Amino acid sequence: KLKFALVGCGGRGTGAIVQELQADEHTKLVAMADAFQDKVEKSLKAVQEHFDGVKKIKLNPKHQFSGFDAYKKVIDSGVDVVILTTPPAFRPQHLEYAIKKGVHCFFEKPVAVDAEGVRKVIELAKKAKEKNLSFMSGFCWRHHQPKKDVFGRILDGALGDINAMYSTYNGGEVWKKKREEGWNDLEAQMRNWNAHLWLSGDSIVEQAVHCIDMMQWAMGETLPTHAEGSGGRQVYNDPDKYGNIYDHFAIAYQWENGARGYHFSRQQNGTAGSYELELLGKKGSCSAKNRHMIDAGENSWRYRGENNDMYQSEHDELFESIRKGKPFNDGERAAHSTMVAILGRMVAYTGQKITYDDALNS
Numbered sequence: 001k002l003k004f005a006l007v008g009c010g011g012r013g014t015g016a017i018v019q020e021l022q023a024d025e026h027t028k029l030v031a032m033a034d035a036f037q038d039k040v041e042k043s044l045k046a047v048q049e050h051f052d053g054v055k056k057i058k059l060n061p062k063h064q065f066s067g068f069d070a071y072k073k074v075i076d077s078g079v080d081v082v083i084l085t086t087p088p089a090f091r092p093q094h095l096e097y098a099i100k101k102g103v104h105c106f107f108e109k110p111v112a113v114d115a116e117g118v119r120k121v122i123e124l125a126k127k128a129k130e131k132n133l134s135f136m137s138g139f140c141w142r143h144h145q146p147k148k149d150v151f152g153r154i155l156d157g158a159l160g161d162i163n164a165m166y167s168t169y170n171g172g173e174v175w176k177k178k179r180e181e182g183w184n185d186l187e188a189q190m191r192n193w194n195a196h197l198w199l200s201g202d203s204i205v206e207q208a209v210h211c212i213d214m215m216q217w218a219m220g221e222t223l224p225t226h227a228e229g230s231g232g233r234q235v236y237n238d239p240d241k242y243g244n245i246y247d248h249f250a251i252a253y254q255w256e257n258g259a260r261g262y263h264f265s266r267q268q269n270g271t272a273g274s275y276e277l278e279l280l281g282k283k284g285s286c287s288a289k290n291r292h293m294i295d296a297g298e299n300s301w302r303y304r305g306e307n308n309d310m311y312q313s314e315h316d317e318l319f320e321s322i323r324k325g326k327p328f329n330d331g332e333r334a335a336h337s338t339m340v341a342i343l344g345r346m347v348a349y350t351g352q353k354i355t356y357d358d359a360l361n362s
Contacts, residue, residue, distance in 0.1 A: 002322065005031035005063075005079040007071045007094060008086035009043035012108055012138070015311060016083045017047050020106075021057075023315040024323070031063040031077040033070035035086075035190055040064050075101050081134075081322070082106070087193035088201055089113050092120040095135075099124050102131060104322055106315070108138035110209050110338040111331070113201030115362045118339045125331025134327035136318050137334035139213050143317060144310040146292040146303040151217050153301065158294050159281025162259050165215050168274040169208035169265040176241060195236075195243025202245045204231070204348070205341045208265035212344070213337040214277045214288060215253070215261045221333060224253040224261065224340060226355045231348035235268050251344040263344060 004020050004027060006013050020027055029047075034040045044064070048057045065073045071094045075082055084094045084107040092112050098105050105128070111121040128135035141147050154162075176195065179188045193199040200206040216223075229251035236242035248266035255261075264274075279286040284296030292303035321328040343359040 001026050001028050002080045002319065003028050003030045003078060004081040004083065005029070005033070005074045005077065006043070006083045006085065007033045007074050008084060008108075009034040009039040010085060013083060013085035014043045014046050016085060016106065016315070017043070018050050019312050019315040020081070020083065020319070021047075021051070022312060024319040027319070029057065029059060030079055031065065031074045032059065033065040033074040035066065035068060035070070036187075037064075037066035040066055072097060075103055079103055081318075084108065085138075087190070087199040088206065089193075089199045092117040092124070095121060095124050099127050099131065099133060099135075102133065104134040104318075104327065106134075106136050106138070106318055109213070109334060110201055110205050110341065111137060111335050112338055113198065113205060113342075115339065115342065115360055118335045118342065118360065121335040121338075122332050125329060125335065128327070128331060129329055132325070132327055133329075134318055134322050135329040135331040136314065137330050138314070139210070139330070139334055139337065140310045140314055141210060141214060142217070142330070143314040145305060145308045145313075147214075147288065149303050149305065150286065150288050150292045150294065151214075153294060154218055154279065154286060154288070155220055158283065158296060158299065158301070159279055159286055160283035161257065162218060162279055162281045164259065164280045165218060165261040166276070166278040167211040167215050167261060167263040168276050169211045170271065170274040171267060172269040172271070172273075173235070173247075173267050174203075174207070179240075189243070192243060195245055197244055200245065201342065202345050203247070203267050204249045204251075204263075204265055204345050205338065207267075208249070208263070209338060209341040211265070211275070211277055211289070212263060212341045213334075215263070216333075216337045216340060218277070218279055218288065219255060219259065219261075221336070222255060223336060223356050224343070225256050226353055227251055227253045227343050227347045228353040229263075229344060229347045230351065231345075246348065249344060249348050251347060253340070253344070
């Protein structure tokens with residue numbers, strides 16, 4: 001049996017339990033934790049209902065933990081694998097303890113909310129390799145078969161040198177929970193963590209980082225030299241309801257070879273939606289996110305294969321890598337994609353041109 005546990009009992013964490021139970025028939029859920037006990041109970045109930053009360057979903061009440069130190073109790077409860085899906089502010093701290101204790105990790109994106117956290121995760125990714133531990137991030141599109149095929153062709157030169165990229169994550173407002181009587185300020189922020197900079201890293205880091213990660217993928221993981229841009233709050237104008245994050249960003253990244261990446265994201269109801277990555281190269285153009293097609297004259301191509309559940313696939317790959325003794329580790333890559341998003345936030349907040357190196361070392 002591979003025993004696993006969850007720290008962070010929100011929707012993504014609950015889904016990850018289901019996927020890990022389906023990824024390998026010899027897995028067992030042995031512990032769960034969250035800052036709040038009611039979230040542990042709600043998450044466990046949802047998993048049990050999904051599997052219609054299958055016996056292996058039973059969980060000892062003594063292994064249901066809550067509080068800020070609950071992650072230690074989970075990791076110390078004899079687990080092989082831990083799922084870390086708390087607000088990203090806590091990710092570096094939780095990863096550090098898991099690697100120290102020799103536990104394989106699945107952790108959601110982003111990996112941190114600031115440069116110090118990113119540097120810590122880069123260090124931990126190297127330690128995980130040394131200790132032969134899996135260290136998998138939740139950049140789920142990397143496990144989506146249509147994208148694996150289209151980006152594989154891009155990296156093989158189907159577009160030639162990439163000149164420009166157009167990246168969007170334009171949608172409506174994200175979920176908010178009305179403050180309840182008895183919540184102090186800290187609990188109110190924790191339960192609406194995506195609205196607060198210190199917990200989420202802002203919307204460009206917490207949400208739109210998926211598109212920025214795909215830009216990094218297209219560029220072969222080479223890092224931009226610098227960025228400049230802007231952003232602000234047009235509809236997120238009530239701190240009690242919306243916290244202190246921006247509701248729109250517009251960032252221009254530049255790479256050493258002269259390629260430019262233009263990123264736009266917003267969280268505003270009633271606006272045109274767009275979630276795409278379009279690429280322009282010397283040989284043609286590409287819709288990498290939605291249509292999975294390359295327009296390059298006689299060498300044009302479109303993905304015609306089967307789709308897959310990328311969330312399930314990533315956990316399938318994780319457990320297969322553990323079984324084979326060849327641990328999956330994308331920690332450094334995930335950390336740098338997170339930092340590129342943080343760089344975008346920094347230039348929008350300051351109105352200054354900032355280099356990647358200065359941002360990473362700040």
